[in-house]
Amino acid sequence: MILRKVASLIAPTAALIAVGALANVPPRRVPPVPKEFRLHGDASKGQAVYVSSCASCHGKKGDGRGVAGLALVPPPAAFDDAKRMAGVTDWELFLAVFSGGPSVGLAATMPPWAGTLTEQQIHDVVAFVKTMMMKPKPKAP
Numbered sequence: 001m002i003l004r005k006v007a008s009l010i011a012p013t014a015a016l017i018a019v020g021a022l023a024n025v026p027p028r029r030v031p032p033v034p035k036e037f038r039l040h041g042d043a044s045k046g047q048a049v050y051v052s053s054c055a056s057c058h059g060k061k062g063d064g065r066g067v068a069g070l071a072l073v074p075p076p077a078a079f080d081d082a083k084r085m086a087g088v089t090d091w092e093l094f095l096a097v098f099s100g101g102p103s104v105g106l107a108a109t110m111p112p113w114a115g116t117l118t119e120q121q122i123h124d125v126v127a128f129v130k131t132m133m134m135k136p137k138p139k140a141p
């Protein structure tokens, strides 16, 4: 009984990893979006949260170059890296912040913030992160 349950959990994960390997993209195991999920953050409130809790690693401008993040492998996500952030959904951003990197198949060096921040603060900070995603680095001349 228990074995069958474990097998049913492992099989889809293995399939996802296989697909990721074929497509040559890192596998992301993101749990399905709950029906009721909708991002409802206030980016202007989220900015203060970002400055105090996130900028140390992700950088003031979201370029992933905060001093506390410089030594991390993998490095903190650069939110202004359009290529990296392409196709990342609101749910994935929210879950990464709420439950930490491993909840979306990323490194544990991205800490979980549920418990430290309120759910509304997490909505707010994700809304702010999205404003940085909309400002990709200008191309070098």
Ligand code: HEC
Pocket: 049, 050, 053, 054, 055, 056, 057, 058, 068, 069, 072, 074, 075, 076, 077, 084, 085, 088, 092, 093, 094, 096, 097, 101, 104, 105, 106, 107, 108, 109, 110, 111, 113, 125, 126, 129
């Ligand atoms: C201790 C350093 C550190 C702090 C502090 C931190 N992060 Fe991260 N974060 C990381 C790292 C490292 C990754 C990338 C992990 C990977 O690529 O496997 C990451 C990834 C993310 C991602 C996932 C991006 C994607 O590609 O899907 C989001 C969203 C994120 N961080 C938001 C935040 C927010 C918002 C805060 C503040 C509440 C925060 N982080 C604080 C280190 C940090």
